[in-house]
Amino acid sequence: xxxxxxxxxxxxxxxxxxxxxxxxxxxxxxxxxxxxxxxxxxxxxxxxxxxxxxxxxxxxxxxxxxxxxxxxxxxxxxxxxxxxxxxxxxxxxxxxxxxxxxxxxxxxxxxxxx
Numbered sequence: 049x050x051x052x053x054x055x056x057x058x059x060x061x062x063x064x065x066x067x068x069x070x071x072x073x074x075x076x077x078x079x080x081x082x083x084x085x086x087x088x089x090x091x092x093x094x095x096x097x098x099x100x101x102x103x104x105x106x107x108x109x110x111x112x113x114x115x116x117x118x119x120x121x122x123x124x125x126x127x128x129x130x131x132x133x134x135x136x137x138x139x140x141x142x143x144x145x146x147x148x149x150x151x152x153x154x155x156x157x158x159x160x161x162x
Contacts, residue, residue: 061096063119067112068094082107 056062068078075087082104092098100108109116113132118124141147
């Protein structure tokens with residue numbers, strides 16, 4: 049059993065709870081982001097008493113900046129991890145000119161692969 053701050057991350061519910069807490073969200077805040085009536089749905093997901101819809105898995109992955117693979121299986125494909133790291137770097141850029149330069153560099157690199 050993988051424990052992460054007392055959370056069993058071997059379960060789907062545990063991974064949802066871990067992601068929610070890492071993003072400093074309450075169950076109520078996550079329920080609101082997912083357009084659910086109240087936090088009881090989140091509580092049921094986290095305790096593995098209920099399973100989110102496929103659409104909610106996709107929305108949670110987007111919201112938490114992860115993949116549905118991670119939420120469902122705990123596995124993070126190496127390529128996805130690298131892409132998420134690159135996206136986080138780009139998202140962290142404050143100046144438009146820096147972001148434009150980074151995009152130009154990426155386009156140049158893509159051209160080298162062809």
